[in-house]
Amino acid sequence: MAKSLQTPEPELQKPGVKAPVQETLLTPRFYTTNFDAVAQLDISAHEAQLRAIVDELRADYNRHHFVRDSEFGQSWEQIDGETRRAFIDFLERSCTSEFSGFLLFKELSRKLKERNPLLADAFNFMARDEARHAGFLNKAMGDFNLSLDLGYLTRNRTYTFFPAEWVIYTVYLSEKIGYWRYIIMFRHLEKHPELKFYPLFGYFESWCQDENRHGDFFKALLRSQPQLWNNWKARLWVRFFLLSVFATHTLTVLERASFYRSIGINPYEYNIQVIEKTNETAARAFPVILNTEHPEFFRRLEECSDINLKLTEINDSNSPKIVKFLRKLPLILSIIGHLLRLYFIKPIDAEVSRQAVC
Numbered sequence: 635m636a637k638s639l640q641t642p643e644p645e646l647q648k649p650g651v652k653a654p655v656q657e658t659l660l661t662p663r664f665y666t667t668n669f670d671a672v673a674q675l676d677i678s679a680h681e682a683q684l685r686a687i688v689d690e691l692r693a694d695y696n697r698h699h700f701v702r703d704s705e706f707g708q709s710w711e712q713i714d715g716e717t718r719r720a721f722i723d724f725l726e727r728s729c730t731s732e733f734s735g736f737l738l739f740k741e742l743s744r745k746l747k748e749r750n751p752l753l754a755d756a757f758n759f760m761a762r763d764e765a766r767h768a769g770f771l772n773k774a775m776g777d778f779n780l781s782l783d784l785g786y787l788t789r790n791r792t793y794t795f796f797p798a799e800w801v802i803y804t805v806y807l808s809e810k811i812g813y814w815r816y817i818i819m820f821r822h823l824e825k826h827p828e829l830k831f832y833p834l835f836g837y838f839e840s841w842c843q844d845e846n847r848h849g850d851f852f853k854a855l856l857r858s859q860p861q862l863w864n865n866w867k868a869r870l871w872v873r874f875f876l877l878s879v880f881a882t883h884t885l886t887v888l889e890r891a892s893f894y895r896s897i898g899i900n901p902y903e904y905n906i907q908v909i910e911k912t913n914e915t916a917a918r919a920f921p922v923i924l925n926t927e928h929p930e931f932f933r934r935l936e937e938c939s940d941i942n943l944k945l946t947e948i949n950d951s952n953s954p955k956i957v958k959f960l961r962k963l964p965l966i967l968s969i970i971g972h973l974l975r976l977y978f979i980k981p982i983d984a985e986v987s988r989q990a991v992c
């Protein structure tokens with residue numbers, strides 16, 4: 635087990651406005667896609683199911699949920715030191731990824747309005763939810779005298795292009811992993827209320843139901859497109875995206891171990907639980923899932939995280955660029971080696987077991 639990093643002091647863009655974290659492979663990204671390809675998806679085979687999910691989204695069960703109650707109305711100066719820095723970092727990452735969902739969904743709903751009204755409605759309702767989530771998190775940052783300038787982020791962040799099929803795979807996974815992340819944290823704090831140092835955590839139970847519904851919409855969309863699950867190429871892509879999402883999760887959770895420890899969560903156990911649950915859930919949508927019970931599975935992921943912490947240390951050192959590069963190269967190759975070996979662990983066929991997984 636490697637030591638975890640100290641969270642740096644937040645940098646300011648202007649007074650009270652936090653400078654966005656530097657973009658790396660591990661920071662939440664903003665996405666754009668081939669909107670024409672999404673508009674042209676033939677959803678007729680699963681239209682009734684999709685319509686039922688869109689009706690659920692329209693019902694807006696959490697309409698009155700995201701209201702700050704009186705518990706928020708106090709000073710939070712007692713949360714200090716590493717706990718405060720790590721919590722602000724958690725709020726910022728969560729706010730950025732919720733906002734990234736909002737931007738993508740909003741753009742999809744705008745571009746599909748005329749050509750695919752059912753999907754446009756779905757994206758519009760999901761954008762509504764993500765805007766609420768991001769806004770609620772940004773208000774929480776305000777309690778710590780900071781906020782994110784979301785308009786500035788919209789204009790200045792790099793947008794990564796993903797083809798429509800990749801968007802369906804990755805957004806499905808990020809909604810479902812988001813669900814498990816929030817609900818596991820919520821259930822833990824429900825059992826240990828003395829560790830709940832800020833009221834936000836109490837909102838996660840209904841909040842994560844939004845993510846669950848978003849995930850269900852993407853599952854129905856994915857299953858309506860046989861080319862996304864009924865061939866060998868799809869099976870290879872699915873393994874790739876499952877592994878990418880699980881590796882990123884492991885690296886980011888273990889890099890921010892101090893946040894999880896501040897609410898009494900063992901970050902290693904949390905990471906394993908979130909990944910196992912997400913993997914099991916993915917069997918309902920994907921043709922294959924990963925074998926997380928393989929003895930090498932979490933061992934190699936955690937080794938990648940140890941190496942990642944060493945890479946961060948090198949990055950933060952004062953060595954000249956070339957020295958940093960030469961020290962980093964074998965470590966990066968070693969991460970790639972671990973990931974390749976993880977990729978080739980025999981997956982589990984979900985087409986035969988889907989019915990058995992609840």
Ligand SMILES: [Fe+2]
Pocket residue numbers: 732735763764767844845
């Ligand atoms: Fe969300």
Ligand SMILES: [Fe+2]
Pocket residue numbers: 735764809844845848
């Ligand atoms: Fe969501």
